[in-house]
Amino acid sequence: MxxxxxxxxxxxxxxxxxxxxxxxxxxxxxxxxxxxxxxxxxxxxxxxxxxxxxxxxxxxxxxxxxxxxxxxxxxxxxxxxxxxxxxxxxxxxxxxxxxxxxxxxxxxxxxxxxxxxxxxxxxxxxxxxxxxxxGIPIIKALREGLTANRIQWIAGIINGTTNFILSEMRDKGLDFDVALKEAQALGYAEADPTFDIEGVDAAHKATIMSAIAFGIPVQFDKAYVEGITKLSATDIRYAEQLGYRIKLLGITKRREGEGIELRVHPTLVPSKRLIANVEGAMNAVVVNGDAVGTTLYYGKGAGSxxxxxxxxxxxxxxxxxxxxxxxxxxxxxxxxxxxMRDVGVLPMDRVITSYYLRLRVKDEAGVLAQVTHILAESGISINAVLQREADDVAGTDAGAGEPTPDHTDLIILTHETSEGTMNQALARMQALTAVLAPVVRIRKEELA
Amino acid sequence: MxxxxxxxxxxxxxxxxxxxxxxxxxxxxxxxxxxxxxxxxxxxxxxxxxxxxxxxxxxxxxxxxxxxxxxxxxxxxxxxxxxxxxxxxxxxxxxxxxxxxxxxxxxxxxxxxxxxxxxxxxxxxxxxxxxxxxGIPIIKALREGLTANRIQWIAGIINGTTNFILSEMRDKGLDFDVALKEAQALGYAEADPTFDIEGVDAAHKATIMSAIAFGIPVQFDKAYVEGITKLSATDIRYAEQLGYRIKLLGITKRREGEGIELRVHPTLVPSKRLIANVEGAMNAVVVNGDAVGTTLYYGKGAGSxxxxxxxxxxxxxxxxxxxxxxxxxxxxxxxxxxxMRDVGVLPMDRVITSYYLRLRVKDEAGVLAQVTHILAESGISINAVLQREADDVAGTDAGAGEPTPDHTDLIILTHETSEGTMNQALARMQALTAVLAPVVRIRKEELA
Incomplete structure (x- = not known):
């Protein structure tokens, strides 16, 4: 064709x-x-x-x-x-x-x-x-994925430039002007940043989402638009002390029997909400529907x-x-x-990941050397080591027996290796006389 | 029709x-x-x-x-x-x-x-x-929203029961058995929870996502499946000390020229990742594509x-x-x-939201009473008050002048009211002789 x-x-x-x-x-x-x-x-x-x-x-x-x-x-x-x-x-x-x-x-x-x-x-x-x-497929989610719902409200971080500036203001205690210059230097803000920092770009996007959510014509001219240019580091800090972060949100909300709210402005959001933790130039949109409840969509909001x-x-x-x-x-x-392709699933031995290992060992000289020697011989790199008196830790640990002062917990984070290689190394560690209980192995993913 | x-x-x-x-x-x-x-x-x-x-x-x-x-x-x-x-x-x-x-x-x-x-x-x-x-439209995102991408990997919290149990274990330092009983009592786990806690349910879902992401037949029988029954509170705590949280993830990954990884197991994830902060019975799926980068989809994963x-x-x-x-x-x-319906956008005066107010005031008796009196007369309820010496806070606050010891910052969080009502109350506050600078007003949304 x-x-x-x-x-x-x-x-x-x-x-x-x-x-x-x-x-x-x-x-x-x-x-x-x-x-x-x-x-x-x-x-x-x-x-x-x-x-x-x-x-x-x-x-x-x-x-x-x-x-x-x-x-x-x-x-x-x-x-x-x-x-x-x-x-x-x-x-x-x-x-x-x-x-x-x-x-x-x-x-x-x-x-x-x-x-x-x-x-x-x-x-x-x-x-x-x-x-x-x-890149976030939010139009598809609203238009097709959530069609069962009476959508109640949408709130989104839909401008990466301003979110980057706000993140920098909070992280480094910067005032707006300084953070803007930094964003410009790094290419996150344009030479003329007006459309971003005054909220106009976010209002364009909120207007489109509003129309789709509620089945109404686009009404950009009715949107309330307030940017971040007047925000001070002081208020970001006070908000933090009260358990909130300040984000520039595009918000549209159904007010039953009255109309639709459509507005863009800096907004305090509880710090524990997922959207409050969206940092840098990333975007996220929260959609609340009567059947599905709250859903969130996160990803890069701009770029080639x-x-x-x-x-x-x-x-x-x-x-x-x-x-x-x-x-x-x-x-x-x-x-x-x-x-379709008939690509096979790899056996677990061939999976590649990094690991958390916990060894309950005798508290005596040379144990760490023995363990790290085995890892080195297996070609497994170590990322971090933590040694703890076993009774540092409250709670029981079934199978390991009562911790006593001459026992200690050795925790190792490794870099990536294959599961098969790790299995062999684990068997050798387990055979050490200083290792007192089954070695705990939990896989680790950076998801970066 | x-x-x-x-x-x-x-x-x-x-x-x-x-x-x-x-x-x-x-x-x-x-x-x-x-x-x-x-x-x-x-x-x-x-x-x-x-x-x-x-x-x-x-x-x-x-x-x-x-x-x-x-x-x-x-x-x-x-x-x-x-x-x-x-x-x-x-x-x-x-x-x-x-x-x-x-x-x-x-x-x-x-x-x-x-x-x-x-x-x-x-x-x-x-x-x-x-x-x-x-309720998360993840199939639609994968099948239609991300079609431009060579998908690299997917990692998801796709079983609410186990995520609830892991959240409880971490929050309260509970061991698995105790947290499971609690989950059962609250209706988050079934009387026979095997399919959930052994990872089988998550593996079913990961298998389906794997087929869609990579264009391969479903291969549930090849999936590696490990549940959370052997996890101890000890390891959750050590992981936390190292900057990680433990989540039961369904993972599928493309290994170029070799095959596909498909596995479910407890996984350490950096605490700062959004998915590490998905708590309780909520679900979230992270998808990494070569063009879009990392995207995340969050919402309720079960329920009527x-x-x-x-x-x-x-x-x-x-x-x-x-x-x-x-x-x-x-x-x-x-x-x-x-x-389509021609529902109008409400004027900003009629928007209903809650507020953060900051007043730079003279540090003298009776100011708080004057301010709260105005709010009370306007029918605006107060949610929290914070009073701070203005120079507690580092950083400058343009427009407010240099803070001096006889100035103080009064921060008020209000409950919901209309913007029009707030505007009137703000005008009255601004007219108080004790108020020394323009009142800062930032809107607040709980997004619950």
Whole structure:
């Protein structure tokens, strides 16, 4: 089957990410989508720059309308940002019968109603997973995953720049101006950071989520928008003392029989909530539904490949409309039935992980040396060692007998090794006369 | 249009939840799905019990095959659990041309390949969002939201019973046996908890996620499964001292060119990771993809309505196949275009929230009384008060001038009130001669 032909309008950070991820994961994406997805055309004013990114793999044009006019293009991806030209181009692409994928939150928060109506009439799809919270599939969760629910409220950290600044203010006791400069130096904030720090970007995203959650038109002009520019380190510290953290949240809430709240402002959140612990440039959205209760979605909210992840998910969604039989738009196991691989599960011996070991040993000279010698001979590196009088620890430890003063607990964290190697080392440790009880072995994962 | 006719096989906790949520949110679900979804038949051995749940709203039968044989039924929901009878009924439903929705992880982890092949041949869908992590739409995220990615690994807290027990062991220093009894007394663990505490339930779910992530057949028989029964409070405490928490994780990992890891076991996880802070019976799944990086999905993993939320999302997915034109299977804003409501966004004055206030005041008698009097007259309840010497706090506070010993900071947390009411109270406070600087007001949300 002929590949789906995609035209990228705009080839900046996100556009280059879309191109690169589609290239790198081409085979896996095709197995999922049922059809190859090919970037056939890209438009960028600076065509030499564009050529440097895509090489000979795609036709490069300066005028985005060449993409829209090309009858071979199935899907137009709009990544130029802004509202005026983007609106024109998206409406023209729709009128030309193209599906559109966009990550442009400003465009949809302001002109969404017009654009979606046009798409509906033309029988094309406008997909926009990348417009909210970057790589986190929150639009899909709201539109499809939580359809059983009467959604009560949504609260999200949906601007990475401001969350990075707030994290720095809290961690280092910085005032806003200092933290902003740091964010700019590190590339987390733009030279003109107004849209981020004044809350406008978050309000665009909150507006889109509000419309989806409650089935109402986008109403960006009614949103209350307050940024973080007036926050002081003092208040962040007082909040901490009271058990709260301050986050810039986009909030939308159903007020039964009255209307919808839609607002962006710095917000105290109890420190123990998961969302209060979302640090740096990460995003997270909490959704409360009457059946499901509270759910949370976390990940990178911006950047080249995280946003590309969302844009390509939309491309696969559109492609699947054309490839699967209607009853199997989404294959049962994500990959098309003919594209499954019979990759085997490795036996446990071959699993690679790191370990926590606890040895109850005689409190005598040389034991640590014996144990570390065995690990060294097995090629297992040690990450940390902790030695504790066994009766330091309250609570009983069934099977180890009563701790007495001449026993001690030796705790070792290892670096990665195979389970088989660890099993052999454990058997040797267990045979040491200084080891008084079965060695406790718990696996460890950094999940970084 | 005639409602989609659903038959529920099994009317226990989850079945009753599906019935109740479909009833309660009928109108909202229909606006999303484009067609009413009606439970027309239910089967339960104890028909009197079933009748007590559904009243006259649905036909009650003892024999589930009456549902499968009924040509009017469009979708069969299998909620009886277990593997033998469930497999027969699901295969029969497929053979009869019905779509099937199931939350049965054991069934799919063991017989998934056979069942999905049968569904593929018959042109029906077998949907199973409820089989993994209850109300969290993780199947949708993996199958549709992250299709751009080469998934590297998944690690999840996917059994609420064991996570509750581990949380209790850590919080209260309990040993496993004691925490298990407590979990049983509170209804978080079953009378026979074997499947949960031995890790089998988590392994079923990890097996399903592994197949979806890597495009491989389900291979439950190859999974390594180790439960939490041998964990001691001692190791939980040592782990804590080393900066780790112990969680029962279901893990599946791609090992390039070698195979797939698939394992369930207690695992040390750095305390600072979000997933390490998932407490009680909650579930969370971390997915790492090469483009998106690390994403996390959190929510209730079991229970009547959370699981019903997933089952009904599947029902809406199937219903949308039949209702929308193919290009608009999922409406742009979740609700069908004709079913949008023009609900307005409330003006900020009418927003209801709680507040953090900071007043820089003269350090003299009676100031607190003046301030609290204003709040009382406005009907605003106080939640907490903190008084601090202004120079307790390091860092400067632009606009407030240099703190001097006769100034003090008065911090007040309020209960909920309207923004309009708060604005009036703030104006009155600001007019007090003892108030020396603009009052700082930050909104507060409990997000509970």
């Amino acid at each position: 002929k590949p789906i032909q995609v035209g990228l309008i705009g080839l900046g950070t996100v556009g280059a990410g879309v191109f690169e991820v589609l290239r790198r994961n081409r085979e896996e994406i095709e197995r999922r989508a049922g059809r190859a997805i090919r970037v056939a055309m890209v438009s960028r004013r600076d065509t030499a720059q564009a050529r440097a990114t895509v090489g000979d793999a795609a036709q490069v044009v300066a005028d985005p309308r060449e993409i829209i006019r090309n009858p071979d293009i199935d899907i137009v991806v709009e990544l130029i940002g802004g509202k005026t030209q983007a609106r024109e181009l998206v409406l023209e692409a729709i009128a030309a019968g193209k599906h559109v994928v966009t990550a442009n939150k400003a465009l949809l928060a302001v002109h969404g109603t017009e654009i979606f109506e046009a798409a509906q009439q033309q029988g094309v799809m406008v997909a926009f997973e990348g417009a909210v919270a970057g 490949e995280p946003t590309a992840s969302a844009v390509i998910a939309d491309l696969v969604d559109v492609t699947r409309l054309a490839t699967s039989d209607p009853q199997h738009r989404v294959p049962h196991l994500a990959f098309q039935p003919g594209a | 005639k409602p989609i006719q659903v038959g529920l096989i099994g009317l226990g906790t989850v079945g009753a939840g599906v019935f109740e949520v479909l009833r309660r949110n009928r109108e909202e679900i229909e606006r999303r799905a484009g067609r009413a979804i009606r439970v027309a038949m239910v089967s339960r051995r104890d028909t009197a019990q079933a009748r007590a749940t559904v009243g006259d709203a649905a036909q009650v039968v003892a024999d589930p095959r009456e549902i499968i044989r009924n040509p009017d039924i469009d979708i069969v929901v299998e909620l009886i659990g277990g593997k033998t009878q469930a497999r027969e009924l699901v295969l029969e439903a497929i053979a009869a041309g019905k779509h099937v929705v199931t939350a049965n992880k054991a069934l799919l982890a063991v017989h998934g390949t056979e069942i999905f092949e049968a569904a593929q041949q018959q042109g029906v869908m077998v949907a199973f969002e409820g089989a993994v992590a209850g 309505e959370p699981t019903a939320s997933a089952v009904i999302a599947d029902l809406v997915d199937v219903t949308r196949l039949a209702t929308s034109d193919p290009q608009h299977r999922v409406p742009h804003l979740a609700f069908q275009p004709g079913a």
